[in-house]
Amino acid sequence: MAKSTTQFVCTECGWNGAKWFGRCPNCGEWGTIEEFHEARPSRGASKTTSSTSGASLHINVHDYVHSTSDVTVQHIQRIHTGFEEYDRVLGGGIVPGSVILMAGEPGIGKSTLLLETAGNVADEQSRKDPQATVLYISGEESLAQIQMRARRIGAQNDSLLMASTTDLDTVVSLISQEKPVLAVVDSAQTINSTRVDGIPGGSTQVREVATALIDVAKAQDIPLLLVGHVTKDGSIAGPRTLEHLVDVVCQFEGDSQTALRLLRSVKNRFGPTDEVGCFDMSGEGIEEVKDPSGLFISDSDESPVGTCVSFTVDGHRSLPIEIQTLVTNSVLPAPRRATNGVDTNRLAMLVAVLYRHAGINLLARDLYVSTIAGGAAKEPACDLAIASALASAVSDKPIARTTAAIGEISLTGQIRPVPRMNHRIREAARLGFTTILVPRARHGMTYENADGVELVQVSSVLDAMRALGLNKSDRR
Structure with a gap:
């Protein structure tokens, strides 16, 4: 008969070990460790293997080995x-x-x-x-x-x-x-x-x-x-x-x-x-x-207050993502920050940068930030669009529907370039955007010219707010 050894396995995550635990060391769940016996190969099978391992085996190498350039290998x-x-x-x-x-x-x-x-x-x-x-x-x-x-x-x-x-x-x-x-x-x-x-x-x-x-x-x-x-x-x-x-x-x-x-x-x-x-x-x-481009942006022709569009790259695709924000006066000791599709810590950083480097005070306001259709705006390239949407909401000034913002915002208030920028610009031009806020081109960096698209290069968050006309409201 085959020998067996006692082991323990977690029914939740699949962890296994030789000792029982009340709580799984891997996933931390309680009461999920169960005992089972894992069968080992029989002794006869081991003898068969060892008896043949020493024998010389003659094979035709050409039946198994082919060159990578061998045209006789069948095309898949x-x-x-x-x-x-x-x-x-x-x-x-x-x-x-x-x-x-x-x-x-x-x-x-x-x-x-x-x-x-x-x-x-x-x-x-x-x-x-x-x-x-x-x-x-x-x-x-x-x-x-x-x-x-x-x-x-x-x-x-x-x-x-x-x-x-x-x-x-x-x-x-x-x-x-x-x-x-x-x-x-x-x-x-x-x-x-x-x-x-x-x-x-x-x-x-x-x-x-x-x-x-x-x-x-x-x-x-x-x-x-x-x-x-x-x-x-x-x-x-x-x-x-x-x-x-x-x-x-x-x-x-x-x-x-x-x-x-x-x-x-x-x-x-x-x-x-x-x-x-x-x-x-x-x-x-x-x-x-x-063509999922229309999934993450609203189909309204109007320019509502507190919205801005950015472009995120997922695989080889560049997808538009619409950021919607709502800014209200807070009656709570600690203002509320509610997000959907946006990282809460990233939002807190952008609020601090807007206050310190653009003079837009949102510290005492309730902020609600969301994306459309379950889209995720967690790529740093969406920073500029989030900040622009917040500034639009607090100043009650809309951003044109044909305007997009792409760029990462640093703690110093600088707008940093993001990967595959030209790919994002081409997709924006295809969808009919005519104005795109982009980071200022650095040494050795060039932007492709897209027909009918104006690229507004900005070096800081203050420059971006000025370009959008959103820097004159709610200053310090």
């Missing part, structure tokens, strides 16, 4: 997901035999995205080959639940096969027998193996499940989409080796209060890791947003 044909946004994040599509881990918070839309992707691939591949199939295996939902979801999002297809099981051997057998063009397993934490001890979702079980699924995907050259749960701090549950074993790690994120969803690649062996895909979550499923 990627599989399109049916979403241009998804394909771009993956580097052009799904590579055959690759294992892609999709992580995200509960209810964010991981299963919906992958089921809709499975339906899109089944539609495309069945037109090329009527015998081609796509296999969707769920350990969380029954067949009736999967079919109801597929009907709701329009992912029904005769070539899309569905199964509901939590047994690893059954999952591997289904993939091996059906040989689909794409397999989806939802999720790694619900599948368990009878070959090793441990609770489903524990470190040992997740490692065994991932290893078995990766082996069958590589051996059969079948791409696999694997769903992974996350812990409270947003990291992927289970052992850290799970992320090392797979080829691609994607994070599906967004605010549950809004319909906007962002897909990022944290690890990608077949493409870049700085791309981001935008999706819109609705009752009918998930739709891609090919």
Whole structure:
């Protein structure tokens, strides 16, 4: 019989060790450490391995080793997901035999995205080959639940096969027998193996499940989409080796209060890791947003007081972000600072800089700062827009809708340049902005000329407020 050793695993974060704790040393949760036995390889297996290790093995090196310039190596044909946004994040599509881990918070839309992707691939591949199939295996939902979801999002297809099981051997057998063009397993934490001890979702079980699924995907050259749960701090549950074993790690994120969803690649062996895909979550499923520029700015033609637009870079994209502020007289001993999409500490710094270097006093005011549609204005490039919006609100003077502000504000009141400035300017020009406040060009720095766009170069926050006509109200 195989020997086993007693170990302890945290059901919340996947930590494991040889000693029991009432509180997990990793995540700090109480009562989550449970005992399990991790099976070791049998003694017979060890003898078999050692008896063959000394034997000389003759192989044909040319069957395994190829030059990087060898034209006989087959060109890889990627599989399109049916979403241009998804394909771009993956580097052009799904590579055959690759294992892609999709992580995200509960209810964010991981299963919906992958089921809709499975339906899109089944539609495309069945037109090329009527015998081609796509296999969707769920350990969380029954067949009736999967079919109801597929009907709701329009992912029904005769070539899309569905199964509901939590047994690893059954999952591997289904993939091996059906040989689909794409397999989806939802999720790694619900599948368990009878070959090793441990609770489903524990470190040992997740490692065994991932290893078995990766082996069958590589051996059969079948791409696999694997769903992974996350812990409270947003990291992927289970052992850290799970992320090392797979080829691609994607994070599906967004605010549950809004319909906007962002897909990022944290690890990608077949493409870049700085791309981001935008999706819109609705009752009918998930739709891609090919041009998300209009999501983060209001569609009003008026110029309301207390608003200013900046441009933030996310991956290869430059996205507009509208800052909205409200400034009121405070009746509290400590004025209120409420933010949404803006870092509170950054706001406190900008308020101090405006007071010290631009003569705009907001210290005794209640400040409310927010972005639109769940956008995040936490990049330093948004500093100038936040400060301009605050100055607009306190002076009751609007900033023109065709004016944008891009730049980082230092503690000395200087406007500092930010990366990829020309990329931001081109996107602003494309969206119809005619005036852009930018940091003064330094030695060796040049700005591209965009048709119909006036670049107002400012060196300090006081210069920026003067350029906008916002420096004559509420001075010290």
